[in-house]
Amino acid sequence: MRFLSTRGDAPPLNFAAAFASGLAPDGGLYVPESLPDITPLLADGQLPYPELAACFFEFFDTDKTPAETDELMARSFRAFPDPDNAAPLVQIDDNTFVLELFHGPTLAFKDFGLQLVGNLFADQIARTGYPINVLGATSGDTGSAAIHGLAEQDGARVFILYPQGRISELQERQMTCTGAENIFPIAIDGSFDDAQRIVKELFNDLNFKTEASLSAVNSINLARILAQSIYYLHAAARLPAPAHFVVPTGNFGNVLAGWLVARMGLPTAGFTVATNQNDLLHRLFTTGHYQSGKTKPSLAPSMDIQIASNFERFLYYQLDGDGAATSATMAEVAAGHGIELPNFDPGTFAATRSDDEAILRNIATAKERYGYLPDPHTACAFESIDPAETTVILATAHPAKFPATIEKATGDHPTHPTLEALKNKTPQNATLPATAEAVRSYLEANALT
Numbered sequence: 155m156r157f158l159s160t161r162g163d164a165p166p167l168n169f170a171a172a173f174a175s176g177l178a179p180d181g182g183l184y185v186p187e188s189l190p191d192i193t194p195l196l197a198d199g200q201l202p203y204p205e206l207a208a209c210f211f212e213f214f215d216t217d218k219t220p221a222e223t224d225e226l227m228a229r230s231f232r233a234f235p236d237p238d239n240a241a242p243l244v245q246i247d248d249n250t251f252v253l254e255l256f257h258g259p260t261l262a263f264k265d266f267g268l269q270l271v272g273n274l275f276a277d278q279i280a281r282t283g284y285p286i287n288v289l290g291a292t293s294g295d296t297g298s299a300a301i302h303g304l305a306e307q308d309g310a311r312v313f314i315l316y317p318q319g320r321i322s323e324l325q326e327r328q329m330t331c332t333g334a335e336n337i338f339p340i341a342i343d344g345s346f347d348d349a350q351r352i353v354k355e356l357f358n359d360l361n362f363k364t365e366a367s368l369s370a371v372n373s374i375n376l377a378r379i380l381a382q383s384i385y386y387l388h389a390a391a392r393l394p395a396p397a398h399f400v401v402p403t404g405n406f407g408n409v410l411a412g413w414l415v416a417r418m419g420l421p422t423a424g425f426t427v428a429t430n431q432n433d434l435l436h437r438l439f440t441t442g443h444y445q446s447g448k449t450k451p452s453l454a455p456s457m458d459i460q461i462a463s464n465f466e467r468f469l470y471y472q473l474d475g476d477g478a479a480t481s482a483t484m485a486e487v488a489a490g491h492g493i494e495l496p497n498f499d500p501g502t503f504a505a506t507r508s509d510d511e512a513i514l515r516n517i518a519t520a521k522e523r524y525g526y527l528p529d530p531h532t533a534c535a536f537e538s539i540d541p542a543e544t545t546v547i548l549a550t551a552h553p554a555k556f557p558a559t560i561e562k563a564t565g566d567h568p569t570h571p572t573l574e575a576l577k578n579k580t581p582q583n584a585t586l587p588a589t590a591e592a593v594r595s596y597l598e599a600n601a602l603t
């Protein structure tokens with residue numbers, strides 16, 4: 155299997171090379187040359203999670219032997235308390251289920267992608283003998299998941315930008331309290347979109363990218379998207395009927411992963427994109443119009459996004475793989491212009507929007523009606539559930555990561571031992587202005603060469 159750039163102007167690469175490259179040299183994102191038919195996997199029933207992951211991954215990384223892929227996946231789930239059931243499916247009503255994606259080391263779904271990514275980087279370092287410097291931006295959970303995927307890894311340093319004061323204290327402590335010498339959390343004086351823009355700008359400077367051996371870890375990473383497709387298969391194998399998946403999303407990563415696996419043959423009853431008040435994707439899928447606005451901090455901070463990084467992959471498929479047209483449309487988006495989604499069909503994704511008031515109300519209602527306590531991101535997915543339809547809500551974080559919001563909504567104060575242990579540790583981080591120059595100088599001083 156080879157991977158192509160969505161902008162159609164970069165050489166096709168195998169999985170390892172596309173993974174290592176992050177953004178394609180033409181500025182596009184890598185997509186599989188063709189989507190495989192995964193229906194043979196559906197007949198395998200309830201495989202242990204790492205085995206299912208290996209079977210799925212073999213379609214894409216066709217250069218590895220099955221034994222190598224098995225070993226990679228065994229490593230990538232060993233930090234989960236029950237690797238064989240890494241994503242427990244919990245029934246909360248007759249037809250309503252929660253797919254709990256928060257049992258990894260940082261208690262958010264991003265561990266699914268980033269434990270794997272950490273191991274792929276470790277393999278790359280071993281194979282090439284070259285060090286890597288991972289650079290990423292986080293709205294809260296990506297950073298800690300990336301850090302936990304690579305802490306203490308020889309040959310790797312991790313630089314994570316985050317918006318100062320806009321992520322929860324526990325999220326920040328998960329990044330700043332690892333005690334690992336190869337980890338460099340950087341608070342910037344700006345929003346998540348600023349952080350992401352700086353990262354994009356540094357990656358687009360191809361000389362600097364090469365000189366500083368930069369590797370990407372943000373939500374455009376190909377391996378992350380593929381890793382996220384796997385839990386849709388895991389859930390489907392445990393359900394009697396094709397399900398409607400409700401997915402809290404901001405960057406359009408998590409729900410894209412499901413939409414792709416549906417295009418590979420997984421029967422589903424559809425998808426709902428659940429946003430917070432930063433409702434770019436809600437507007438897109440109800441009107442067909444894509445226009446980013448100003449980010450407004452919300453109670454679901456990991457979805458405070460007005461630039462959906464993975465939108466470009468979806469656009470590419472809407473344009474039937476036309477790289478030139480994708481490139482031209484993304485140039486409009488980059489210039490801040492609104493665009494009309496080509497071939498818009500309002501039936502492709504349902505969409506909901508939850509402002510802060512709705513998030514608090516949804517948490518309280520979920521507790522009352524189902525006896526289930528969702529975190530503020532997952533609460534967005536409780537906005538509009540049809541009790542008659544087989545529904546799977548993707549739970550993206552453990553509620554104990556957001557104790558203040560849960561307390562406000564219900565009076566409960568959820569805790570988790572992993573988070574309690576952080577409270578006695580000493581944080582370490584840098585603070586920088588929100589400019590590419592400042593981050594570039596910091597990298598020049600601290601990156602491995």
Ligand SMILES: *Cc1c(COP(=O)(O)O)cnc(C)c1O
Nearest residue numbers: 295404405407408456531550551
């Ligand atoms: C990152 C994150 C999201 C949004 O994920 P997308 O990549 O935007 O789909 C939702 N909830 C939590 C808890 C997150 O960390």
